Amino acid sequence: MEIIKAENLTKDYGHNRGIFDVSFLVEKGEVFGFLGPNGAGKSTTIRHMMGFSKPQSGNIYMFGKESFKNYSEIMNSVGYLPGEIALPNSDNGQDFINVMKKLRHLKDKKMLNYLIDKFKFNPMLETKKMSLGDKRKLAIIVAFMHDPDVLVLDEPTSGLDPIMQQVFIDFIKEEKKRGKTIFLSSHIFNEVEETCDRIAIIKDGKIVSTFKTTNLKHNQNKTFDIVFKKQDDFNNFVEQIKKEKKIIELKEHNENNLTVKVLVNDTNINKLIEIISKFNVVEFNEDKLTLQEYFMNFYKEDKDFGGVPDERDNKGRKSHKRLQK
Template identity: 35%
Template sequence: MTILQTTNLTKKFGKFTALNAVNMEVNKGEVFGFIGPNGAGKSTTIRILLGILKATGGEAKIFGKDAWKDAVEIHKRISYVPGDVTLWPNLTGGEVIDLFTKLRGGNNKSRREELIQKFDLDPSKKCRTYSKGNRQKVALVAAFSSDADLYILDEPTSGLDPLMEKVFHECIMHAKQEGKSVLLSSHILSEVEKLCDKVGIIRQGKIIESGTLKELRHLTRTNLLVETKQQITDLNNLKGIYDIERKEQALSFQVDPEELDAVMKYVSQFGLVRLESSPPKLEDLFMRHYERPSSHIGVGGES
């Protein structure tokens, strides 16, 4: 069952095209990773989904309803966490959480208390005293305390320490087990790799790759570390080999999947002593898409 769908979603600001025919689909019980560097179009897409911005073209639907026209109805069933949370300075964290849960019509006190403990949050403090990480915790507790059908999370772990990131991961898995859907926008690739069923990579307003992690693996290179009795010669003349580095007695390099068989046959004739292979990571795929002839775009850099 489709929960969220965009079809040729386009947004222009004057002559600048922020989104160019973005197609995306999130199904029931699915965690969809929406990745790309800052400035690629993730937040613009989310603002359209939330009914904050009106699309220039195409359509965005949530629960089968129009994201712009039916925003009020849609908001009754979604929870949203931005990457930089602004709270009312004179309210306590607990008061803000209660306000959000009341607005949504839910009041699961045991879940609220459980999350406050897990996120190690002091709900009695005024919001003006909170650090960025604590403001983020307030938003996450409020979001996961509510019984939403769809969670839209835009860089939600911004400002959290690794221990709290682990708690966040548990919340996502709990929501998934309950059949909820999650749209997770992030540039933290390890987070996406751990949590997501499907991934969409956006670059300069266009979805350049999407699918399950398994479907995308074929686009990535395998990492090899090879030590041989005799020195390997002419390795860089073989097809599909990249980033050759010498590491003490061994050579480290990446291989395109379709050339792996030929490369293994070639290096084995030099007398294999050690061979280590690590599976392709989402990061490799991501960086391949963002490689430019003169430089590499950083994962969190502007595009």
């Protein structure tokens, strides 16, 4: 079942700022990561998702309903954690929790108590004396105390210390196990890699890649580190690899320690092995691509190497949207 669906969502703020043709689908029970640096368009997308902003063109739906027209219904059923937290003037955390309890007509306090306990929040703390981390904890508590089925989290761990970041990641994993649907925006690679089933990378307002997290781990394009015993072998290998540049990319070679880094697609691995077998090799290891390295590919020039296969579009074609610099 489709829970969140964006179709060519566009909001142009001018000067290439905003979001452009953003499309994705989040199914029930999925944890979907929305990864991008500051200014990429994460919060803008989320504001449209929650129905706060009207798209210029394209559409965004929650539970099959257009977000902007169904704003109050969405606010009632979704747990939304905003990126920037502005607390109203209240004396302490408990006052704010009470206001939100009333607004939400909350009767069951099980989740509320669970969250206060899990995040070690002191509700009696004066709002004025709260650190950024305390404010974030309070925002987390009021966003999820009604135990919503869908969580929309805009950079949830910013402002939390590393221990609380891990507590939050555990919370996301627990909620996933309970069948919740989660949309998580972040610029932190490991929290996305650790929690998400699928990831979309957004850059300059455009989605540049959408893929399953497991595909990253079983990447078809592999990087290998090779160490040679003799200078001659190193030189000859480098020379031969340069001749195969259409299928094997020489990423690095260092004469001082006789190491080479190459990138090759699974389908061409035999060729690499054929060349390597002619030489005396001390080490031959796969250098597994991390999400961070994959992400960084979008900051380099467009090339045929270095990517995870993107998901197919709805016509069964492989979409290989790459950003040209």
